[in-house]
Amino acid sequence: MATIKKPSVDAVLVGFGWTGAIMGMELTAAGLKVLALERGESRDTNPDFSFPRNTDELSFGIRGKLFQNLARETVTARHSMLDIAVPYRQLGSFLPGDGVGGAGVHWNGQTWRPLPDDLRIRSRTIERYGKKFIPENMQLQDWGVSYDELEPHFEQFEKICGISGKAGNLRGQIQSSGNPFEGPRANEFPLPPMTTLNSAILFEKAARELGYHPFAQASANASRPYTNPYGAQLGPCNFCGFCERYGCYNYSKASPQTTLLPTLLHRPNFELRTRSQVTRVNLSADGTRATGVTYIDAQGNEVEQPADLVILCAYQLHNVRLLLVSNIGKKYDAQTGSGAVGRNYAYQMLAGATLFFNQDQPMNPFVGAGASGSVIDDFDGDNFDHGPLGFVGGASISCINTGGRPIQQMPLPNGTPNWGAGWKKAMKDNYLYTANVGGQGSVMSYRDNYLDLDPTYKDVNGVPLLRMTFDWKPNEIAMTQFIGGKMQSIANAMGSREVKMSVKKPGDHYDLRTYQSTHNTGGAPMGLDRNTSAVNRYLQSWDVPNVFVMGASAFPQNFGYNPTGMVTALAYWSAKNIRERYLKAPGALA
Amino acid sequence: MRQSIAIIPVAALSAAACTKIPQTPGATASIPSSPTIATVLVENAPYSPVFFHPAEYAFLIAVVARLIPADDTGPGAIEAGVPEFIDRQMEGPFGHATTWYMQGPFVESRPEFGYQGKLPPRDVYRVAIAALELHCKTNFLGKTFAQLALAEQDKLLKALESSALQLDGISGSTFFSFLLQNTKEGYLSDPIHGGNKNAGSWKMIGFPGARADFIDWVGRPGERYPLPPVTINGPQG
Numbered sequence: 025m026a027t028i029k030k031p032s033v034d035a036v037l038v039g040f041g042w043t044g045a046i047m048g049m050e051l052t053a054a055g056l057k058v059l060a061l062e063r064g065e066s067r068d069t070n071p072d073f074s075f076p077r078n079t080d081e082l083s084f085g086i087r088g089k090l091f092q093n094l095a096r097e098t099v100t101a102r103h104s105m106l107d108i109a110v111p112y113r114q115l116g117s118f119l120p121g122d123g124v125g126g127a128g129v130h131w132n133g134q135t136w137r138p139l140p141d142d143l144r145i146r147s148r149t150i151e152r153y154g155k156k157f158i159p160e161n162m163q164l165q166d167w168g169v170s171y172d173e174l175e176p177h178f179e180q181f182e183k184i185c186g187i188s189g190k191a192g193n194l195r196g197q198i199q200s201s202g203n204p205f206e207g208p209r210a211n212e213f214p215l216p217p218m219t220t221l222n223s224a225i226l227f228e229k230a231a232r233e234l235g236y237h238p239f240a241q242a243s244a245n246a247s248r249p250y251t252n253p254y255g256a257q258l259g260p261c262n263f264c265g266f267c268e269r270y271g272c273y274n275y276s277k278a279s280p281q282t283t284l285l286p287t288l289l290h291r292p293n294f295e296l297r298t299r300s301q302v303t304r305v306n307l308s309a310d311g312t313r314a315t316g317v318t319y320i321d322a323q324g325n326e327v328e329q330p331a332d333l334v335i336l337c338a339y340q341l342h343n344v345r346l347l348l349v350s351n352i353g354k355k356y357d358a359q360t361g362s363g364a365v366g367r368n369y370a371y372q373m374l375a376g377a378t379l380f381f382n383q384d385q386p387m388n389p390f391v392g393a394g395a396s397g398s399v400i401d402d403f404d405g406d407n408f409d410h411g412p413l414g415f416v417g418g419a420s421i422s423c424i425n426t427g428g429r430p431i432q433q434m435p436l437p438n439g440t441p442n443w444g445a446g447w448k449k450a451m452k453d454n455y456l457y458t459a460n461v462g463g464q465g466s467v468m469s470y471r472d473n474y475l476d477l478d479p480t481y482k483d484v485n486g487v488p489l490l491r492m493t494f495d496w497k498p499n500e501i502a503m504t505q506f507i508g509g510k511m512q513s514i515a516n517a518m519g520s521r522e523v524k525m526s527v528k529k530p531g532d533h534y535d536l537r538t539y540q541s542t543h544n545t546g547g548a549p550m551g552l553d554r555n556t557s558a559v560n561r562y563l564q565s566w567d568v569p570n571v572f573v574m575g576a577s578a579f580p581q582n583f584g585y586n587p588t589g590m591v592t593a594l595a596y597w598s599a600k601n602i603r604e605r606y607l608k609a610p611g612a613l614a
Numbered sequence: 615m616r617q618s619i620a621i622i623p624v625a626a627l628s629a630a631a632c633t634k635i636p637q638t639p640g641a642t643a644s645i646p647s648s649p650t651i652a653t654v655l656v657e658n659a660p661y662s663p664v665f666f667h668p669a670e671y672a673f674l675i676a677v678v679a680r681l682i683p684a685d686d687t688g689p690g691a692i693e694a695g696v697p698e699f700i701d702r703q704m705e706g707p708f709g710h711a712t713t714w715y716m717q718g719p720f721v722e723s724r725p726e727f728g729y730q731g732k733l734p735p736r737d738v739y740r741v742a743i744a745a746l747e748l749h750c751k752t753n754f755l756g757k758t759f760a761q762l763a764l765a766e767q768d769k770l771l772k773a774l775e776s777s778a779l780q781l782d783g784i785s786g787s788t789f790f791s792f793l794l795q796n797t798k799e800g801y802l803s804d805p806i807h808g809g810n811k812n813a814g815s816w817k818m819i820g821f822p823g824a825r826a827d828f829i830d831w832v833g834r835p836g837e838r839y840p841l842p843p844v845t846i847n848g849p850q851g
Binding site for chain 1: 683724818
């Protein structure tokens with residue numbers, strides 16, 4: 025039993041990153057009394073990300089000062105249903121955020137809209153290649169929401185952030201030097217693209233010569249001074265090279281702190297409580313309605329917080345865990361493929377090429393920004409014919425230089441010893457002369473890649489940990505092998521001395537030790553069919569209609585892009601439907 | 615040898631070190647504070663280990679000297695202060711595994727799932743150093759690791775790295791991976807953590823350190839950045 029009971033609020037937000045800040049803005053604007061509960065610390069540019077302390081690579085980049093503290097809460101992982109899962113004890117493969125701003129503080133700012141056909145991937149695949157093209161185990165699902173419906177909300181976020189970029193499709197007109205494959209935009213980006221870095225100049229030239237369509241990465245690192253619709257101001261990015269894993273000291277990277285919180289935190293109908301860890305959503309006796317949440321406060325007290333509306337705005341993994349421990353929705357059963365909560369966990373398939381140049385071509389890798397670079401989308405989504413290739417999905421291929429931080433970002437040529445005089449000499453000879461090409465590939469969903477509660481391990485509050493069952497499948501290996509070939513041909517044309525490839529091969533297993541991507545998706549997929557989705561197309565729980573679930577947990581599978589553009593557009597779309605429809609007649613929206 | 619201790623105001627160091635204090639672009643953002651007026655101890659005194667016993671520290675000094683030897687290419691791990699760095703790490707959150715999930719049961723798993731042992735790094739060091747020294751004593755006529763010929767030391771480290779050498783009661787390759795990781799961290803991190811003395815490794819590779827403002831250096835292929843490194847606490851050497 026909770027020892028403290030708080031007065032009721034209209035809406036409680038669980039987690040206070042991007043989606044929490046967006047929901048806070050939208051629901052307070054609708055006149056609701058809104059409370060945000062954030063498990064982590066209060067954080068702001070000053071003093072938490074201030075110069076020079078934020079250049080401390082060991083504390084931020086390596087020890088992960090801004091990330092989730094795994095001692096308190098983690099996940100367990102295994103490769104197959106036959107294995108026993110073990111805890112993700114040290115940070116490696118993915119780096120969930122913590123504290124105010126969440127991962128919106130330490131993202132790179134690479135901002136994407138998915139392709140229109142990404143959102144109807146099942147329909148599109150069947151139309152173009154036939155139903156037999158989909159592997160038996162693959163749970164390919166349409167999203168239930170269209171690009172056109174989301175278009176105003178993609179733009180809404182881009183304007184909040186002052187995204188720097190160049191449109192490739194303006195109201196159906198293809199624009200030169202933008203992404204010709206993208207869906208139509210109503211308007212040009214708020215800011216022009218960032219200045220092209222040394223390595224990206226070479227990438228762009230090589231890609232163009234090979235007949236591809238390079239364009240500037242859309243970036244939440246401002247290319248010019250910018251004032252957003254709320255009056256929050258961003259300064260131009262100075263390419264400091266401390267972006268992902270770090271907060272921005274320069275007010276250049278869009279984050280909740282730099283775009284929304286200066287307004288939201290001053291609204292009288294908004295309250296933020298930090299160090300408040302929600303442990304469950306409370307339901308009415310018949311389980312059809314949420315009555316609020318229970319959380320552990322900073323002093324360790326259990327607190328009951330009643331609310332009319334519960335919005336889960338935590339990281340994807342945590343949203344799914346809260347649904348499972350709160351018995352909201354039908355739990356996914358991987359044996360039968362039935363149930364929706366925990367279903368369709370997916371990730372990101374990355375491939376890498378490192379280029380080593382001769383000493384007459386310094387690349388100055390420390391001159392970097394999280395989202396400055398050049399990209400091609402020729403081999404992403406269904407922008408190319410998959411028929412003869414036999415796999416679903418693709419990847420964006422980019423040359424983005426986020427920095428040259430020497431512990432983490434020190435690629436060395438093939439054959440370099442791990443230590444000793446040879447290792448040291450290789451660093452000296454190569455550090456200034458390296459560049460990277462990356463492939464960010466889609467990952468489809470499968471019957472036996474899923475999330476459930478671990479039977480053994482618990483968090484610091486005694487709540488079961490989430491269990492991740494995940495491994496690479498032949499479809500993604502085939503995709504990345506294909507993408508790796510394309511990357512290598514571009515990298516070879518960039519004029520380096522040596523190209524070192526890192527591409528997954530058949531038989532490779534998912535490795536949690538090395539960083540790959542904090543783009544964990546699924547587990548509470550959205551859709552039109554309540555048998556295969558946990559939330560409807562408005563991110564509303566099918567089973568408990570006053571619970572909404574934000575975040576990448578709603579992705580039915582993952583595309584070949586960074587998720588934040590989609591996650592935030594979905595939050596705005598959900599908020600619009602809550603404001604315009606749900607609040608007038610609380611109940612199921614679909 | 616210099617043994618002086620200088621007391622220098624932080625503000626003076628920062629003014630010299632930083633390219634500029636970040637400017638606040640607008641009224642909605644809060645204003646970064648000026649550097650705290652305080653004093654900082656700049657010391658050149660020899661370091662006295664806090665965690666490691668003298669014999670362990672002698673081992674550590676010998677082993678990091680093999681992982682990053684001193685030569686004409688650049689500083690070695692000893693002059694870079696790596697032993698001090700590792701000792702300080704053992705006393706901090708890393709050594710205690712403060713942010714690692716350390717609840718049992720502890721189950722052996724495939725290597726892809728990461729270190730699953732129950733010992734925090736400081737205990738891995740302590741237990742493994744003792745086991746390795748016992749191995750040396752038993753197999754090399756009572757010698758310690760530090761007393762072995764350099765070629766013999768390298769051979770042992772390679773055997774540890776490849777798991778060819780099994781230590782009693784602890785995974786030698788796990789220990790080696792912590793040791794190598796921490797040695798590289800101490801060599802390449804900001805000097806505030808006790809390693810990378812005088813930003814020696816940064817000078818060697820050409821990393822400008824905490825400058826963190828390269829607006830004038832974007833899109834200038836073929837031009838080498840001209841300025842030496844600065845650190846969080848100011849210019850180094």
